[in-house]
Amino acid sequence: MTDESTGSVPAGDSTLSMTPEEFRAAGHRLIDWLADYRAGIERLPVKAQVRPGEVADRMPAPPAGAGTIDELVSQLEQVVIPGMTNLQHPANFAYFPANHSLAAILGDLASTGLGGLGISWESNPALTEVEQVVCEWVRELCGLSPEWRGCINDTASTSALTSLICAREKATNYALIGRGVQGHEPPLVVYTTDQAHSSVRKAALLAGFGAEMVRSVETDPQSRMRPDAFRTAVLDDLDAGRQPCAVVLGVGTTGVTAFDPIRPLAEIAREFAIWVHADAAMAGSALLLPEMRHLFDGIELVDVIVWNPHKWMGTALDCSLYYVRDVEHLVRVMSTNPSYLQSVADGQVVQYRDWGLPLGRRFRALKLWFQLHLEGIEAIRARLRRDLDNARWLENEILSAWDRDWHVVSPVTLQTVCVRHEPEGLTVDELDTHTLRWVRSINDGGAAYLTPAVHDGRWMVRVSIGALTTERRHVESLWGLMQKAAREATLALGG
């Protein structure tokens, strides 16, 4: 029920499941609890120590009537916390950082609390225009030219799918308005490498290219796409009557943070009118650092850049930036204009529903705005530089370790250090067993969390530094843990 003179909802209205006053009290309680969780996170194990099904078994059914926030907080403690892998923990070195800065969380809360619906400019002008402005701010902070226009998607996976659909439509002169790819000849080819994130292959398959039309271009010893091999693959496909369509560049790959050489690859792509998608999901945060931009040389030549502030920068899932040069093409592929969404503002405003897959849009730009405002870009940059320094420190420790069995598997380009401990005389299988043994002993102990991954056909361990609260002392402790775990695993080999 609303007060007609002010339009406001009075507290205590019995038709509401929760009144604004109850929300205020419960919200304070929850924020206090979350602040305590973050403040005390170091006392928790990093990796969840539960067995499959344990969390589900512990979940109480909701009460028939209204329950209380205190009950829920106690269930968070008892049911959820034991089942949390605490990626905001300073000893989290797994995956890539999935940072949720407290400032960004407040922005996300504001977004949900405001309850806006982004289905057209008119349905929420602020949601659209704040997103436009924030994407412009970030573009400038990254040193990208004004040629780029940006929006925010949920994930890099969605962004890759959107981009490959746009590539397909460019190559087929908008086949979607006719028989689609089913009526198109010759077959279209997508190029990437075996280092590409799984979402790239998934996007190519979902965009209708077909697994046989996804090429894995040869890489150099540093896992980067070789331009000569790319050119050869393109020429081979042309000779065989196929149509090169898109290349997805790994700009900071998931395995070893390899950077495909953008400029020579994009120049070849231009020669053959091939769409270029730059997947900088993780590494895009490094664009914020002028001294790291050499890794992105040639980025202005690509068609789409994707990077996720929700990884290293810390803008809280989900926040994936999607920058394009040719907005007209994007809109032509993605637009829909049902009558109920038409408005007098059409033609003067951005309609973000025409920039991607979903219709309903969250107010994601608020969390980027909050983070930039409350933390400040220089503090964010200082944190990223701290992580780069910590990675270099760990690399040096490993390279100069008295135990010569430690190896850095691939050059450290950013904040991830990929390692193996290789005692002499082991077969490939024994070495894999050894690697998995020492890393699992660390992960299962809960004191730190690392990711084992296969590289060049053998297991290695990724140490991905960059949780918000990871300081040098945490990396030092980790290195101690790694040495101890590897020593114990080596002893177990003898036994």
Ligand SMILES: Cc1ncc(COP(=O)(O)O)c(C=O)c1O
């Ligand atoms: C290089 C790269 N691309 C894409 C992705 C997929 O990101 P998302 O979870 O946003 O879909 C990841 C995830 O870590 C990644 O590392």
